Amino acid sequence: MTPPRPLPVPAGPDALSVLTDLEAALAGRSPVVPYAAELAPPVIPPHDPADLPEGLALAVGTSGSTGRPKRALLTAPALTASATATHHVLGGSGSWLLALPAHHIAGLQVLLRSLIAGTRPVALDLRGGFTAAAFARAAETLTASQSSPSRYTSLVPTQLSRLLDDAAGLEALTAFDGVLVGGAATPTALADRAREAGVALHLTYGMSETAGGCVYDGVPLPVTRMHIDNDRHIVLGGDTIAHGYLGERELTADSFSTDVDAVRWFRTDDLGHIDDDGRLVVDGRADDVIITGGIKVTPGVVEDAIARHVRDVADVVVLGIPDPEWGETVCAAVTLLDPTTHLTAGDLRTQLSGILPDAALPKRVVVLPTIPLRGPGKPDRAAIRLAAENHA
Numbered sequence: 001m002t003p004p005r006p007l008p009v010p011a012g013p014d015a016l017s018v019l020t021d022l023e024a025a026l027a028g029r030s031p032v033v034p035y036a037a038e039l040a041p042p043v044i045p046p047h048d049p050a051d052l053p054e055g056l057a058l059a060v061g062t063s064g065s066t067g068r069p070k071r072a073l074l075t076a077p078a079l080t081a082s083a084t085a086t087h088h089v090l091g092g093s094g095s096w097l098l099a100l101p102a103h104h105i106a107g108l109q110v111l112l113r114s115l116i117a118g119t120r121p122v123a124l125d126l127r128g129g130f131t132a133a134a135f136a137r138a139a140e141t142l143t144a145s146q147s148s149p150s151r152y153t154s155l156v157p158t159q160l161s162r163l164l165d166d167a168a169g170l171e172a173l174t175a176f177d178g179v180l181v182g183g184a185a186t187p188t189a190l191a192d193r194a195r196e197a198g199v200a201l202h203l204t205y206g207m208s209e210t211a212g213g214c215v216y217d218g219v220p221l222p223v224t225r226m227h228i229d230n231d232r233h234i235v236l237g238g239d240t241i242a243h244g245y246l247g248e249r250e251l252t253a254d255s256f257s258t259d260v261d262a263v264r265w266f267r268t269d270d271l272g273h274i275d276d277d278g279r280l281v282v283d284g285r286a287d288d289v290i291i292t293g294g295i296k297v298t299p300g301v302v303e304d305a306i307a308r309h310v311r312d313v314a315d316v317v318v319l320g321i322p323d324p325e326w327g328e329t330v331c332a333a334v335t336l337l338d339p340t341t342h343l344t345a346g347d348l349r350t351q352l353s354g355i356l357p358d359a360a361l362p363k364r365v366v367v368l369p370t371i372p373l374r375g376p377g378k379p380d381r382a383a384i385r386l387a388a389e390n391h392a
Contacts (some may be wrong), residue, residue, distance in 0.1 A: 001222065002029075002031060004031040004044070004246070005032055005033065006035060006044070008041070010037045011037070011101070012123065012125040012127045013123045015102035015107075015123050018034070018111070018112075019111060019114075022108070022115060025058060028056075028076055029057050031058065031059065032058060032073060033246075034058065034061075034102075034103045034151070035061070036101065042061075044107075045071070045247030046247055047246055051247075053243035055076045055077055057076040057078075057079055058072075058079065058384040059072070059246045060104075060108065060208050061103070061104070061208065062208045063208065071245060071246035072242040072244075073243045073246055077109055078211050079109075079211055079240075081223045081238075082112075082214065083112055083116040086216075086221065088221075088222060089222075092153050093118075093148060094117065095117075095142055095145075096111075096121045096142075096147045096153065096154075097121065097139060097151070097176075098124060098391075099147070099154065099159060100155070100156065100207050104303050105180065106156075106182060106183055106212055108211040108212075109341060113150070113152075120145065122141050124138040130162065132172075133166070135163060135172060135173075136166075136171070139151075139153075139172040140172070150178070150331045152179070152180070153177040153178075153180070154179075156183040157184055157186045160190060160199075164193055164194060170197060173197075174197065174199055178202060180202050180204050181203055182206065184377045185282065185303065187264070187314070189308075191203060203216070203217055205282055206240075207268070208242070209241065209256075209268075210241060210266060211240040211241075212240075215236075218275070218280045219229075219278075219279060220236075221240070223239040223240060224340040228272060229267065232272065232286075233270065234268045234270045234272040234280065235266070237264060237266070238263065238264070240346060241264040241265065241266050242256070243264070245255070269286050270282055270283075270284065270285055271284055271285070271298055273290070283298045283301050284303070290328050290330055291321070291327055292327060293319065293326045294327070295351070295357075297320075299318035299319060299320075300318075301360065302332070303317065303332075305352055305355050306318070306348065306362075310343075311337075312329050312336055312341045312343055312348075313336060314337045315335045316332055317371055317379045317381065318330060318362070319333070319381060319385055320386060321330050323391065330359075330360060330361065331364040331365070331370065332348060333365075333368055334367055334368070339369070343365055345364055347365075348361070349361045364388070366387060366388045372387070
């Protein structure tokens with residue numbers, strides 16, 4: 001098996017320069033390790049070539065939310081299965097607007113879906129940051145150049161929020177036939193607002209290890225399987241699952257498995273449950289669980305309750321803060337729809353009483369102007385924790 005080579009991925013419209021390399025990777029001729037071109041090339045970890053799967057196309061970085069980032073081994077068949085299933089769910093292949101960094105799996109998938117569909121994507125210039133005006137201009141370019149009747153894009157929740165707040169951005173957004181939003185949990189109020197505005201929204205769940213989003217609006221793609229294990233971990237399986245991590249035999253053995261029917265499975269670090277409609281609900285990461293007074297509290301459950309029942313809150317992240325009496329105390333870091341609003345922990349506890357168990361009711365509230373982010377739209381929990389501790 002040919003070893004993967006580093007592939008620098010430029011920012012902005014120049015990201016499209018890697019399409020030829022990705023096409024070769026999909027053909028099985030030259031697997032690559034994508035990375036942001038402005039950074040130093042990644043160190044390829046030592047590995048046994050025999051551990052590389054047949055048809056390897058990408059060794060793509062994980063988010064690195066816990067521990068060091070890893071490189072998930074994705075084959076051309078896995079990537080093709082993901083792109084084909086996505087187009088099936090959306091109603092057919094189409095033209096894509098790239099609005100995410102193209103070295104992350106979500107951005108890479110926009111390019112790969114375009115290659116597989118035989119369409120030419122348009123790339124938004126993100127070098128000066130994301131703006132609604134730039135998105136609207138790029139959407140116009142896509143409309144003028146598209147060879148397919150359907151138009152799609154992929155965003156993170158922060159981008160969706162900014163577009164909804166801008167008249168031109170909203171007009172451009174509602175013209176898309178499908179808008180995928182993932183990378184982080186989308187607040188319920190934000191999703192409801194987008195759908196009420198006419199956005200063809202699909203909330204996605206997945207990661208590098210699953211070739212990107214593999215569960216749309218709580219429903220697995222046609223090539224995806226899912227279940228919840230005895231420890232409440234979400235386990236994903238099917239054709240899009242990676243063949244492990246590059247140069248990480250032990251981690252691969254811990255997280256990946258293949259059953260007697262040759263179906264590959266990946267045990268995520270996320271906790272979840274299946275609701276009464278058979279849809280997946282992600283409750284949060286296992287390592288984010290708060291233990292307060294000996295009782296385990298899942299932050300995602302508290303975040304969902306606040307998003308649904310506290311009308312003043314625009315966005316929320318819940319985390320545990322060290323407490324001498326309780327071990328940890330439940331803290332809600334929030335942004336407000338109206339910054340002049342005064343919101344206290346007592347207000348939250350009153351509004352959520354009877355909805356959440358007493359142990360899950362926040363004992364602290366920290367109001368922030370914005371939720372700090374890292375990577376592709378994920379909350380920066382370390383920065384949020386520091387802000388909360390500084391508000392003590």
